[in-house]
Amino acid sequence: MTATTASPARTAKPKRAPRGASQHSGIRESAVSRTIAMAVMVVATLYFLTPIWWLFVASSKTRADFTTTAPLWFADFALFDNIAALFDYRNAVFLRWLGNSALYAGVGALIATIIAAMAGYAIAKYTFRGRETLFNVILGGVLVPATALALPLFLLFSQVGATNTVWAVFLPSLVSPFGVYLSRIYAAASVPDEIIEAARIDGAGEVRTFFTVATRLMAPALVTIFLFQFVAIWNNFFLPLIMLRDESLFPVTLGLYVWNTQVSQIPDIRALVIIGSLLSIIPLILTFLGLQRFWQSGLANGGLK
């Protein structure tokens, strides 16, 4: 999962990186180094795209062809039959999982972005006691892997009887320490104090200033945060694994994993896992391609400042 989702971003870089580099330094690379760089990029591209290619080819095969034909080239093209079989299995539970993932990741990332933007903006633009301490604590949160928090979260949610509910997965998805960090850096750099002053003089309240003025200036960073959080929630597997028991609440990652563990009982299900995996990465690829432009500029700026 991780490798496949990372690939569109990484493979996209080579197109821009050389041009950007030459603009900055003004030095033209020799033909040799350029060739070597290209070769490395090609190898890296193949490395990341081959599994996806395999997945696509495997998804297009009938069950019999799957074991009997070459793994990296097509046999009888049965992609749409396979998709139909997937949607047919267990009352289209797979579609439900896709919908759940879209809800957790889409709405979750949106709210997480707003919260992170507000927090980052506040830390960047207001001086108050304990500001740095607060920021450092949040920054510390970046270092704690989400996996380590899953079990404590489970015990906490158990106390309020909220495990095995939408909230058990949704609420923890709303926080993004990295998003707060990026927002602060970006707000400090891209939202001049003069503009905030001007807005105040014009009679705008703090909240209105934030939503109408600051968020527009911070847009590239916000898109970055949204993308990061969207991918993080979409791929978050461990938290739903621990929290959810009801099949109708599963996100697509957990659902496919559960199926995959049933392969020894029902070998036929393997074909569904493969076609399901292919379909499950399409939303990620689309999101990345759609927001790539913003994402790159946001990340570059965040890194510079």
Next chain:
Amino acid sequence: MAISTVARAGAMAALTALALTACSTGGSEAPGAAGGDCAPSDGPVTLTFTSWLPGVEEAVAIWNEENPDIQVEVQTGPNGNGGTYQNFFNQLEAGNAPDLGQIEFDAMPNFRVQDGLENIAACEGILEAEDQFVPWTWSQVTFGEEDAVYAIPQDTGPMAMFYRADLFEAAGIPVPTTWEEYEAAAAQIREQGGYINNFSQSDINAFAGLVWQAGGEWFANDGEQWEVNLTGEETTRVAEYWQGLIDNDLVAVYPPWTDEWNAAYNSSEIWTWVSAVWGANTIASGAPDTAGNWAVAPMPQWEAGQSAAGNWGGSTTAVLKGSDHPYEAAQFALWLNTDADALTAMNKTANIYPATIEGANLPVFGEGVEFYGGQNIYEVFAEAGNNVDPDFTWGPTMTQVYNDVADGFSGAVSGSGTLLEALQAGQASTIDALKAASIPVKE
């Protein structure tokens, strides 16, 4: 990391329960043990049941239809070692475990040691149900304790030998009935360019099935402490036998459950698979080109004329600790695993092979199977199930045992170390693991 610490803490807190209840046959330690305190609840109840059997809802729906006052809600998840066991332990810790859970035979001692199971022996009809089950399965759910039943057996995996009847016949090689003949056949098959079998380096529970057949026992519990014996006489014999086949290049060593493994069967490179009853579907799915050419015979024997069999897989329906309705939960568990309609439904959706004696007579097992040349392969497996040694005991840390031994086995198939050395290392690491979990173990 965090999880295993909690699980271990749970183990420490509860491990004495096994030693205590095991020797005090009165069962005063465990609530719900003997003494008739398994009474029906007042009014309608709703039970939660966590199982990873695909389509188990269909069987449960039959029950819900017939029992409006005892409704069962199905929860699901990955298979046991894939996460559901850890979830059970987390839930037991948090006090919100489901009423019923699916637990495989080899994980039962782990749950027992961590005090995660209700003793349902006092519940109506449970002790009397013993006669309905294949003998070895009952000892797995009682741990040999008096007046104790910790789960109802659900399904089993009696082992036999799948073989390519067409290839054996064409080559004029007699179908082996002893392991000695099996080795001789292996050499003949190798001359023809094939392999008699694939040594599954990562399926340690399959290897345990082979040891089980040979009469070996990996664990024993005398009520006070555990004894680990991964390197006993029988285990050594089995390990050295397969080591010899590996050394002489008489068995393939493809990683099991992979495409290349399936392809090796599909291309007729490998001629037999000593596996469990559910393996019938694995071959049919992985090697479609060989349809009609397979047959099933009993496992080869260590002594000519014997009929010992091993078992690979199988699970139970257990009532988890803390259930508010142990009576109803026990009734449901018993019904689920003995009712012909329920068993048929579970066989249809999840290919289970029932643990009841009567289950072998379900109509679905009474017919020839086309993939196996029309042979009624289930007759062989039913016979095998009756020949499984009831004394085999699983240890409380089987996941660790499987992982550690599999590490050594995968080294052995690639030429570093031997199977026996891997088991010796596993012996040491298992004793360490038990000690680390504060489970009393004989050095």
